[in-house]
Amino acid sequence: MEHVELFFKSVFVDNMVFAYFLGMCSYLAVSKKVSTAVGLGAAVIFVLTVTVPLNWLLDQYILQEGALSWLGAEFAEYDLSFLSFILFIATIATMVQLVEIVVERFSPSLYNSLGIFLPLIAVNCAILGGSLFMQSREIESFTLALNYGFSSGIGWFLAILAIAAIREKIRYSNVPAPLRGLGITFIITGLMAIGFMSFGGMLTGGDEEIEVSEVRSAEVEKTSELNTENIAQNETLEVSEITPQ
Structure with a gap:
């Protein structure tokens, strides 16, 4: 490549x-x-x-x-x-x-x-x-x-x-x-x-798209991790509330 x-x-x-x-x-x-x-x-x-x-x-x-x-x-x-x-x-x-x-x-x-x-x-x-x-x-x-x-x-x-x-x-064209x-x-x-x-955009566009997709995938992973942490915290709170003191 x-x-x-x-x-x-x-x-x-x-x-x-x-x-x-x-x-x-x-x-x-x-x-x-x-x-x-x-x-x-x-x-x-x-x-x-x-x-x-x-x-x-x-x-x-x-x-x-x-x-x-x-x-x-x-x-x-x-x-x-x-x-x-x-x-x-x-x-x-x-x-x-x-x-x-x-x-x-x-x-x-x-x-x-x-x-x-x-x-x-x-x-x-x-x-x-x-x-x-x-x-x-x-x-x-x-x-x-x-x-x-x-x-x-x-x-x-x-x-x-x-x-x-x-x-x-151009020899046969009417150039001023x-x-x-x-x-x-x-x-x-x-x-x-x-x-x-103009070919520069064609050769570099793929790299930019790969970088953008990597950034987006990283953001999605971080969001999913935060959601998982929030769910775990909520479950812990619910269990603590249900458990008799």
């Missing part, structure tokens, strides 16, 4: 684009065609899925205070958390370089259409944001970190795919001149963000 909740929250409620506005430069620049948006979105999914769990391992076994205790008792007091940014970015840059090599080898047309934005995934805010959010939220296990990286990538992929499909259709280009794109992005954030 925890994995499912984390997946849907990362895709819809905590979407990298619509909730935190991370990776907006690539989101706006490469969303003019669906084909290029799909290619870049798939690359982002791969990089996030690989880098978030890798950076989780780095954080758990190298960076945190006491994480080096597996090397020996003399290393237990070391705290290398100040190196988080450097090591996280190094991991991301390595994976992006691998993606760039693979895309150039197997899809030269996609490589040319993405242009400079493919290597710029290394400095994409959404990629680094995934690792930093993983660290700040104190994700407890490797599988949860893997889930979080994959679902965050899916969320970014859905965002750029949706805006690319809309922008392709002052809003053409980035103006109408920002308006559509804001409307989609409202739609994605």
Whole structure:
């Protein structure tokens, strides 16, 4: 259940684009065609899925205070958390370089259409944001970190795919001149963000209902206990009144 909740929250409620506005430069620049948006979105999914769990391992076994205790008792007091940014970015840059090599080898047309934005995934805010959010939220296990990286990538992929499909259709629409280009794109992005954030009520409503039901059941138990005590007291009084002095 925890994995499912984390997946849907990362895709819809905590979407990298619509909730935190991370990776907006690539989101706006490469969303003019669906084909290029799909290619870049798939690359982002791969990089996030690989880098978030890798950076989780780095954080758990190298960076945190006491994480080096597996090397020996003399290393237990070391705290290398100040190196988080450097090591996280190094991991991301390595994976992006691998993606760039693979895309150039197997899809030269996609490589040319993405242009400079493919290597710029290394400095994409959404990629680094995934690792930093993983660290700040104190994700407890490797599988949860893997889930979080994959679902965050899916969320970014859905965002750029949706805006690319809309922008392709908008070319044939009569958009007012002052809003053409980035103006109408920002308006559509804001409307989609409202739609994605509305999933928050669906994901948290069940927890609230469970809490309310628990409170009500506790109140009912207390009431029944009080009623039982009152009945017992009344019976005691009646017996004492009937008993001859």
